[in-house]
Amino acid sequence: MSQPPLRVELRTSPHLRTTLTVETIMRNVVYALLPLCAFAVYQFGISALALILVVTLSCLGTEALFSRASGKGNTLSDYSATITGLLLALTLPPGFPLWMGAVAGFIAIALGKVLFGGLGFNVFNPALVGRAFVQAAFPVAITTWTPPFAPGRFVEFIPSTLALPFMQPPEVKSWIDGLGLDGYTGATPLALQKFEGVTSSAIDLFTGMAAGSLGETSALLILLCGGYLAARRMMNWRIPVAMLGGAWVTAALLHWANPGHPDPWFVLFSGGLLFGAMFMATDMVATPVTPLGVWVYGIFMGFLTVIIRVFGGLPEGVMYAILLGNAAAPLIEHITQPRIYGARKRKVES
Amino acid sequence: MALLSFLRKATFSHGIHPPENKDTSDMAIKRLPFAPRVVVPLSQHFGAPAVALVKPGQEVVRGEPIARAEGFLSVPMHAPVTGVVESVGLMASARGPKVPSIVIKTHAAASQRVLWGAPRDVGDMDAEAIILAIQDTGMVGLGGAGFPTHVKLSVPKKYTIDTLVVNGCECEPYLTTDHRMMVEYPQDLIAGIHIAMKAVGAGRALIGIEDNKPDAARALRGCIPQGAPIDVVEVETKYPQGSEKLLIKTLLGREVPSGGYPYEIGVVVQNVATLAQLAQLLPESQGLIERVVTISGPGVKKPGNYLVPLGTPLRFVLEQVGFSGDASQLILGGPMMGNSVASLDVPVTKTVSGILVMSQGKEERGAGKVHPCIRCGKCLEACPVNLNPSQLGRLAAKREYKMMEERFHLNDCFECGCCSYVCPSNIPLVQYFRIAKSVNRERAA
Numbered sequence: 001m002s003q004p005p006l007r008v009e010l011r012t013s014p015h016l017r018t019t020l021t022v023e024t025i026m027r028n029v030v031y032a033l034l035p036l037c038a039f040a041v042y043q044f045g046i047s048a049l050a051l052i053l054v055v056t057l058s059c060l061g062t063e064a065l066f067s068r069a070s071g072k073g074n075t076l077s078d079y080s081a082t083i084t085g086l087l088l089a090l091t092l093p094p095g096f097p098l099w100m101g102a103v104a105g106f107i108a109i110a111l112g113k114v115l116f117g118g119l120g121f122n123v124f125n126p127a128l129v130g131r132a133f134v135q136a137a138f139p140v141a142i143t144t145w146t147p148p149f150a151p152g153r154f155v156e157f158i159p160s161t162l163a164l165p166f167m168q169p170p171e172v173k174s175w176i177d178g179l180g181l182d183g184y185t186g187a188t189p190l191a192l193q194k195f196e197g198v199t200s201s202a203i204d205l206f207t208g209m210a211a212g213s214l215g216e217t218s219a220l221l222i223l224l225c226g227g228y229l230a231a232r233r234m235m236n237w238r239i240p241v242a243m244l245g246g247a248w249v250t251a252a253l254l255h256w257a258n259p260g261h262p263d264p265w266f267v268l269f270s271g272g273l274l275f276g277a278m279f280m281a282t283d284m285v286a287t288p289v290t291p292l293g294v295w296v297y298g299i300f301m302g303f304l305t306v307i308i309r310v311f312g313g314l315p316e317g318v319m320y321a322i323l324l325g326n327a328a329a330p331l332i333e334h335i336t337q338p339r340i341y342g343a344r345k346r347k348v349e350s
Numbered sequence: 351m352a353l354l355s356f357l358r359k360a361t362f363s364h365g366i367h368p369p370e371n372k373d374t375s376d377m378a379i380k381r382l383p384f385a386p387r388v389v390v391p392l393s394q395h396f397g398a399p400a401v402a403l404v405k406p407g408q409e410v411v412r413g414e415p416i417a418r419a420e421g422f423l424s425v426p427m428h429a430p431v432t433g434v435v436e437s438v439g440l441m442a443s444a445r446g447p448k449v450p451s452i453v454i455k456t457h458a459a460a461s462q463r464v465l466w467g468a469p470r471d472v473g474d475m476d477a478e479a480i481i482l483a484i485q486d487t488g489m490v491g492l493g494g495a496g497f498p499t500h501v502k503l504s505v506p507k508k509y510t511i512d513t514l515v516v517n518g519c520e521c522e523p524y525l526t527t528d529h530r531m532m533v534e535y536p537q538d539l540i541a542g543i544h545i546a547m548k549a550v551g552a553g554r555a556l557i558g559i560e561d562n563k564p565d566a567a568r569a570l571r572g573c574i575p576q577g578a579p580i581d582v583v584e585v586e587t588k589y590p591q592g593s594e595k596l597l598i599k600t601l602l603g604r605e606v607p608s609g610g611y612p613y614e615i616g617v618v619v620q621n622v623a624t625l626a627q628l629a630q631l632l633p634e635s636q637g638l639i640e641r642v643v644t645i646s647g648p649g650v651k652k653p654g655n656y657l658v659p660l661g662t663p664l665r666f667v668l669e670q671v672g673f674s675g676d677a678s679q680l681i682l683g684g685p686m687m688g689n690s691v692a693s694l695d696v697p698v699t700k701t702v703s704g705i706l707v708m709s710q711g712k713e714e715r716g717a718g719k720v721h722p723c724i725r726c727g728k729c730l731e732a733c734p735v736n737l738n739p740s741q742l743g744r745l746a747a748k749r750e751y752k753m754m755e756e757r758f759h760l761n762d763c764f765e766c767g768c769c770s771y772v773c774p775s776n777i778p779l780v781q782y783f784r785i786a787k788s789v790n791r792e793r794a795a
Contacts, residue, residue, distance in 0.1 A: 008680050010692050012781050014767030015685040015708065016368050016523065022721045022774045078721065120722030120775075236727065289727040289740045340759050341595065341735035342608040 026079035040214035044094035045153025056085030058105025087127035090215025095158035226278035242298025276318035293336035301325035361586035388661030397423035413466030428637030432460035467636040493621035496701040519592030522684025532566035542625030554579035649707030665694035721775035729769035739769035746782035
């Protein structure tokens with residue numbers, strides 16, 4: 001009998017795998033964020049472009065530095081640092097000084113991710129860690145808003161963008177006044193509502209014609225990009241649904257109890273709620289994995305967002321709501337372990 | 351959910367939809383020639399190995415018992431060919447280590463008709479006699495588990511069985527043996543169902559068939575006698591629908607208690623091929639000497655469903671079906687739960703439902719890079735018994751095997767492999783769990 005040369009691999013089952021990999025998921029999240037970046041650049045001009053680039057490169061550089069130092073090899077190819085960079089940039093105001101953006105990017109990766117052990121081990125969404133840091137460190141810069149669609153935005157930087165490191169950024173008020181835009185007060189719809197009782201038009205909020213952070217202005221675009229990820233099953237749609245639902249119900253109850261509180265629809269489409277629910281809260285690593293836990297987690301964050309917005313000192317509460325949600329995720333997961341098939345009724349827990 | 355159930359096929363929750371690749375489903379069962387030499391391992395079943403009754407040099411007739419059962423949890427072996435016993439000793443096995451086997455040199459001139467056995471009337475036998483007779487056939491679950499059929503049909507006295515569940519799902523990709531048995535031998539299957547119902551005292555039988563086999567369902571419906579308490583239920587095509595515990599859930603909505611057996615909830619499950627073969631063997635008092643095997647995969651020139659004498663070495667089988675010689679993997683069974691083997695000297699045994707010759711394809715990225723768990727939760731969505739494979743995987747990496755068992759229900763995992771299939775980080779989850787289970791078993795012993 002002839003002996004055919006046989007070279008086979010010995011593996012244990014299963015011998016089939018899906019083709020969906022971590023890289024594919026992460027790459028598609030980047031794809032979903034790119035239209036938002038493009039719209040931000042269209043809306044706010046070259047300052048937005050420069051900020052997105054600087055923050056993302058800062059994240060990538062930090063990731064490369066630490067992965068080399070810890071001997072992990074190249075971890076840039078999993079795209080997770082790119083996502084952190086884009087997400088972080090999209091939560092910053094358009095005129096945010098570039099050097100502060102670089103600091104935010106460094107903190108996001110170094111404190112938010114590497115410190116915990118890198119991809120898969122971060123307790124908090126790294127982008128929000130970076131954002132929380134700069135919010136505490138640079139409270140003025142992060143609440144200085146510039147108007148969208150300023151004339152000359154594609155040839156001229158917003159003055160504060162190019163501020164030198166550790167210097168006081170130049171005053172943008174006079175620059176905004178110089179643009180001669182009627183009725184622009186330098187406040188976001190949220191701040192207008194909270195401090196002046198002016199509710200912006202829902203249509204403007206929905207299409208993104210209002211002031212705000214780079215990525216949070218167009219609800220329509222956020223829904224489309226998030227919908228893409230959800231449809232490709234690369235994002236858990238239950239989280240944004242639960243978070244928005246939780247926020248809507250909480251706001252509706254408050255509005256009903258006291259009509260002075262904002263209308264639930266305004267709450268839904270203003271500020272970073274939609275962006276945060278869609279792209280920040282859904283960071284897989286920092287969310288519970290249990291099916292029931294996902295709902296609890298989402299509703300909890302939606303509730304917190306509205307409570308902070310309505311009763312807190314800041315107009316916006318999404319960031320802290322999500323960070324608190326991240327912190328609560330292990331506990332939520334612990335108490336929502338699924339009931340297994342055939343579980344005996346009175347099982348003695350050891 | 352219950353309100354909308356008429357809109358959708360009966361099914362269980364979770365599970366996966368791997369590519370089916372059932373290219374051989376239209377190919378009629380063909381007989382494979384007899385190999386010049388067959389190897390019959392004494393342990394092809396779950397339980398105590400059989401004890402050889404023959405000595406080297408002894409002539410055996412096809413169908414003759416050559417090994418006896420060792421106790422109740424064991425089955426006898428029968429000679430798959432007419433020939434001369436060459437040796438009784440250690441031979442290569444699919445599992446790796448060499449195992450005691452009887453080697454028979456085939457008598458080239460023999461007619462290979464089964465001369466052993468005597469006709470009898472199964473209708474006259476009572477449940478106990480049927481169970482003993484089934485043990486004598488050497489029948490085991492042909493679906494792949496290899497659990498002795500007569501043991502499965504012996505229900506402890508304190509339980510009453512109301513339903514016999516007949517498993518015609520065949521949810522593993524590629525495999526089509528059960529499918530062909532249902533299409534080609536529906537009468538035998540119905541007869542086998544009657545025998546099994548009598549053995550366990552069940553009042554009715556439900557045949558669960560995945561909806562990718564409408565021809566099988568049609569063939570069976572056409573054979574069920576008027577008024578017989580046997581129903582065909584088409585269920586969703588989804589892996590692992592053919593797992594006994596999940597099929598019970600699908601068909602009856604009952605759950606087998608954790609760590610328990612189906613008879614505790616009044617159910618006994620049998621595979622379609624097992625029952626059909628049983629109906630062929632029992633009235634003739636014959637033994638199990640051949641089985642249908644799906645031979646498929648990209649490396650096979652003539653894929654199909656073949657009736658293969660037990661003990662036929664893989665090398666001979668592959669020569670017959672045209673083996674191109676290049677393969678990345680040889681799998682006995684299906685691609686989700688089968689074993690890969692390294693030697694062509696391994697024989698076909700009672701539990702081999704398929705022989706797959708794979709070449710490195712897009713779907714087999716077994717050797718890809720492993721990332722940390724990103725907690726995407728896809729494994730929880732896939733696990734049919736609602737475990738938390740993500741958590742179990744983290745614990746396994748830390749070798750917290752005891753905790754996996756005590757707090758995260760490790761022992762409820764039946765190793766279907768859905769978690770490893772879906773994991774985008776390529777973490778070998780079910781492989782971890784197998785190690786954890788065996789370490790726990792060793793520590794307990």
